Each structure stands twice: as structure tokens, then as C-alpha cells.
Amino acid sequence: MKLLVVSSPTGGHFYPAIEVCRKLLDFCEQIIFVIQKNNKFLPIIKQETKDLQKIYIEFVTAVKFPRKNLLLFPKFIFLFIFSLIETFIILLKHKPKLIFSTGGYTSVPVILTSKILFPFIPIVIHEQNCVLSLTTKFLSIFATKVCTGFDIKKSKKYTYTGNPIKEKFLSKVEKDDVATQLGFDKHKLTLLVFGGSQGAQSINSAIVNFLKENKNLDIQIIHITGQLDFNNVKTNYQTINVKSLVLPYTNKMHEFYTIADLVISRAGAMTITELIYFNKPAILIPLPTAAELHQNYNAEFLKKYNCVKVVYQRGDWYTNFCKILLNLISNPQEINVMQKNYNLIKQPSVSIDTLIKNIYNKKYAKRYKYNNL
Structure with a gap:
């Protein structure tokens, strides 16, 4: 499987993304890791992924929506359109079979563009917190599954997977x-x-x-x-x-x-x-x-x-x-x-990596029948 993982530039987003990548290394042909340009955590991300040979890092110009200062809206629109173009190029270059997102504003252009270019590939989103972010609520419209870090009961689209623990x-x-x-x-x-x-x-x-x-x-x-x-x-x-x-x-x-x-x-x-x-x-x-x-x-x-x-x-x-x-x-x-x-405290019944494998097999390999995705 060629997997595209997109994460926002904070520890709460990229650490879970990296741990999921670790667990899926043997299952994947390649993992494209998309992150925001010029983020201060890039040295940590590179250090954490340096031994993960199948990971290839790509960058997009992602920006937050200016909720508190609408004067910045024109700049936001310009940069957002630019990020869509960047994402378009990344997706055409790698042609992933599944997209996994740990949320945040970096995920928005990636998921929107993927639905235009490859409307039928599965999208799995992970919400780490006890309450859904506005970004997760929006992106869940396009998602195949939403994994939750805590037991949030919303609909059948949501599955309680917990948050991945660092391997060490x-x-x-x-x-x-x-x-x-x-x-x-x-x-x-x-x-x-x-x-x-x-x-x-x-x-x-x-x-x-x-x-x-x-x-x-x-x-x-x-x-x-x-x-x-x-x-x-x-x-x-x-x-x-x-x-x-x-x-x-x-x-x-x-x-x-x-x-x-x-x-x-x-x-x-x-x-x-x-x-x-x-x-x-x-x-x-x-x-x-x-x-x-x-x-x-x-x-x-x-x-x-x-x-x-x-x-x-x-x-x-x-x-x-x-x-x-x-x-x-x-x-x-x-x-x-x-x-x-x-x-x-109730423990999750399935992990994120297992759920991703199940979705991929159901979509592409069709070797198994899964009733409780």
C-alpha cells in the first residue's frame, strides 16, 4: 500500500502520525508524510523518522483560518489556493491508495484536493482530543472513518481507537x-x-x-x-x-x-x-x-x-x-x-493501524469480510 499521512506542526498531531507510520511500515510500499513548510518542529520530525526508510517527507504551505482578524482573509485565500496547487502536485506525483490525517489545518487542502483527484480512495481521520475540533468536524464529511482518541459516541463513522503510544x-x-x-x-x-x-x-x-x-x-x-x-x-x-x-x-x-x-x-x-x-x-x-x-x-x-x-x-x-x-x-x-x-477507564477495542489495514483490504484486496469497521 502507498499511504499518504498528513499532520499539522504540533507535537499533539505529528507524534501520533509518526507512531501510526511505525506500525504500518511492514504493510506499506511507501509512506508520504505531508507537513507544513517552515515549521519549528521539523528537526524533531526528521529525527523521529530518520530510521523509517519508507517515509518520504513532502511540504505544503498551510495556513490557519483568520477567525479573529478578517483583514487577513485575502492573504489566507491566496495561500490556501497555493496550498491546493502544491497538494495537487504531490497527489499526482505519488498517487496514494489511502490517506490518513491527524487533523489540524494542514490536512484541509490535502483532503479537499484528494476528493477532487481521487474521489474514491479511503480517508481516515484521527481526532486526539475529547472534543472534536472544527477542522475534524468539517473533514469528517469526506472521511471513510474518524478514529477518536477517547470514547466519543457520534455515529457509525466514528471508531474509538485511542491515541497511539510512543514505541519507546x-x-x-x-x-x-x-x-x-x-x-x-x-x-x-x-x-x-x-x-x-x-x-x-x-x-x-x-x-x-x-x-x-x-x-x-x-x-x-x-x-x-x-x-x-x-x-x-x-x-x-x-x-x-x-x-x-x-x-x-x-x-x-x-x-x-x-x-x-x-x-x-x-x-x-x-x-x-x-x-x-x-x-x-x-x-x-x-x-x-x-x-x-x-x-x-x-x-x-x-x-x-x-x-x-x-x-x-x-x-x-x-x-x-x-x-x-x-x-x-x-x-x-x-x-x-x-x-x-x-x-x-474503558480501553479501545481496535488500534488505528489495524483499522487502516482493514479498510485497505476491504477496498482493494477484498480478501476478507469485515463487519465492524
């Missing part, structure tokens, strides 16, 4: 080994703090201030700051009497999840998926500017199972955050209860 996360890591490697005490409460793929200055500041105001806590911390705020946070930790590991970025998140007792983070779809996979209690601080407030919905999904506490960044949110964090540190038995509640 599947390797079993022992907590004792990680503690020894880091020089941490395996019996001491360990916090893991991060703000998503780009970091979060507000979370960084909240943690630093909390530690300065609450001295002599019997805890240890792994803090992933993001590149922009690293030097500032690192300097602050030098004045705080707590065992810590402060990094701007890491490719060892699976190890840090393993040793962590409590996570403090944003509420992106992949973070929620990783928390479920590792059964980690958390304090979630949803990004207030996230599109369609999707992080709020993601956080509330885990909150309804009492797996997490949620703090919204409005009003005196810092005081509320400190109260919740201090209470959990003082009551580790509550953290244990939160962890056990993950067993209540």
Missing part, C-alpha cells in the same frame, strides 16, 4: 533502576512537572514559587521546563533545598513517568493518553488559549473518574493550585486512590 513507552522500565540512575530515593514522593512540547512558563513559575513558599517538603522533582524558560528555572532551583532534575527537553519521558508519583502538566491529548497508560495521578492545568478549549474537555474526562485534580488558569488560580498540591503531598493515600481509579 512500551519498553518496560523498572522504577528502582530509574531511581538509581537519577540518584533519587525510590521511597520519596516524586513529582514530574512539564508543560507540553513547548513548555509552560506559568506552570514553571507556579512550581518555583510554591517550593520557595513551602520549604522542607519531603519530595523530589523532575522538571521539564521547555527551552525558553530553562535558564531562569534552573537558576531558581539553585536557591531551593529540594532534590531535583531540571531539563529543557527530554526523550526519556517513559522513564520519568515510571518513577513519578504525581504529575503536574497541561492537558493535551497525548499527555492524557500517557497518564492513562502509566496510571499516573495528576494536577492538570489546561492551556486557557487552546482551540475550542479542548484541553478543558480532556482534563474533565479524567476528572470524572477522579484520576486527576483540575486547576483552571483564571482568578486566583495559583492559590487554588498550591492548596491542592499541598493537600496531595500531605495525603499520599489520596494519590494511591486516584491511581487505582484508572482501572475504571
